[in-house]
Amino acid sequence: MGRRTGIALAFAALALMLVASACSSGGTGLEAGERTVYMAAIEPKGTTSVDKEPFPTAPLPAGDGYGLEEPDADGNWVAETYRWLPGEVTVVQGDRVTLEFFGVNGASHPATLEGYGIDFEVKRGQVTRVEFTADRAGIFRFVCKVHQPAMTGTLVVLPA
């Protein structure tokens, strides 16, 4: 047997072993465990001036999730929005989850995690930990009650 053939056979055997071990575990292969996700309440802003871009006149959706600051004396204006960062969190059913929020922008974000019935508040400069067992699979929203519609995130709980 040539050296190349030997190496190729070794790789084929390794691949078979990997496939066999993946199949033997059954289910989705996702193991529940401890999961901590570090999150922030943020407010990205974009600034320009009326000599480059006209100030928008189209109405924005109701709520404080989107905002515009009208042109100042120099013609500078600002577009801004409130967000959860990250906006989507994925866990596995059965996970013991900690969402650790830090408030960067905005004084207060009173919020709720729908489907799990958890209310919480994120304040600027403070850490808020939301701890729960993800016992229900599905897609759930976490919603700031002030900055709508934009400050809405998604929790995906993958079935075990």
Ligand SMILES: [Cu+2]
């Ligand atoms: Cu908010």
